Amino acid sequence: MAIVKRKETQTVQTDERSRPRDLDGLVAELSDSNPQARRWAARDLAAFPDAAAALAARLFKETDAAVREAILTSLTLIGNRTAVEGLVECLRSEDAGLRNEAIEAMKNLPEAVAPIMAGLLADPDPDVRIFAVNVLEGLRHPEVEQWLIEVISEDEHVNVCATAVDLLGEVGSEAAVPALEALKTRFAGEPYIAFTADLALKRIRGG
DSSP states (O other), rough: OOOOOOOOOOOTTTTTTOOOOHHHEEEEEEETTSSSHHHHHHHHHGOOGHHHHHHHHHHHOOOHHHHHHHHHHHHHHOOOOHHHHHHHHTTTOOOHHHHHHHHHHTTOOOHHHHHHHHHHHHHHHHHHHHHHHHTTTOOOOHHHHHHHHHHHHOOOOOOHHHHHHHHHHHHHOOOGGGHHHHHHHHHHTHHHHHHHHHHHHHTTTOO
């Protein structure tokens, strides 16, 4: 009896690409039905700064975690204004996971994020302002303390100020003391503000 060989289904494996590896081909592959193909396309697009808009647009549609991670990595590597704007839009998403991933990506782009930070901290949506403070937590930039001082001096939303004063407790210096004292007065009826401001002041003063 002859042995009939079974045909194996062809899938995209570790390094199999089905379309041309130019910009148009890779962007088209971002919509491939195979997540492995999409992941490779997302990774390869890191070499094309003009792909930032397409990568950011795909980020909102992508459901595969590995593909989303590849998109975020490429956006971080590209790091231009379009890439950062795409990450900022993620801060407005209802998807908490996507927001957190975007925050982590933005922390790795201090020079690209710095020019828009003032705008983020003044955004009409207090949630976006809170997420912007969360970005500051890991943003290696010399203006971080000053941005936080401005938040606790000017922002009228208690939750935004609470988030900022928490971080000032870690990174604040003597320069933050007047703003921290003023914050306690401004939110005198908020025990948590008083508690965290006192903790920050104690740490700064070496107590």
